[in-house]
Amino acid sequence: MASATSFYDFTPKDKKGQPFPLSDLRNKVVLIVNTASKCGFTPQFEGLEKLYKKVKETNPDDFVILGFPCNQFMNQDPGDNDTIQSFCLTNYGVSFPILGKTDVNGPNAEPVFEWMKSEAPGLLGLKRIKWNFEKFLIGRDGKVKQRWASTAKPETLEGKILEELKKGGAKSEL
Structure with a gap:
């Protein structure tokens, strides 16, 4: 989707294989995580859930985490x-949305991941996801604000998320 200019231009599939229009999240701050159930980083689900609940306490309608399960890294999400x-x-008591299983690299990569990788390349400018639990922060304007490696613990992201939330958003006239 070369013409995409924002996060809101994409429609990945939800857990039932139905379209999940990211435009429904317009004016929210969104944390995107490619997840896996059988990875050394899988315990990050606990930290992500704590972060989600903590930020939602003060920003109930303005923040969401989206998990994208992926089996591309050593088959660590085979289900x-x-x-x-x-x-x-x-x-892990996860209450944030976990979408449908997807590819994040290669010819079948979910288009929103292709876009995020081009907007925020990884180390040395690489435009690929290196491993499970990489994270992207999307601002209210639908632009990538930051990218974190798998090793970034969820609790270390709170400050940047709150900074984005403080920026406020344009309210839709719809």
Whole structure:
């Protein structure tokens, strides 16, 4: 989607394979995470859930985390969408949306990941996701504000998220 100019231009699939228009998140601050259920970083689900709940306490309508399960890194998320959903809820109490399983690299990569990678290249300018639990922060304007490696712990992201939330947003006339 070369003509895409914002996060809101994309429509990935939800956990049931239905379109999930990111335009529905307009004027929100969004944290995107490519997740996996059987990875050394999988315990980050706990930190992500704590972060989600903490930020939502003061910004209930302005912040969301979206998980994108991915099985491209050593087959660390082999289950189907229902299995992944159950795992996240049962083991970590995840209440933020976990979308449908997707590719983040290669010829079948989800277009929103292609766009985010080009907007915020990784280390040495690489336009690929290196591993599970990389994170992208999307501002209210639909632009990538920051990218973090898998090793960035969720609790370290709070300051940047709150900074973006303070910027306010244009309210829709719809």
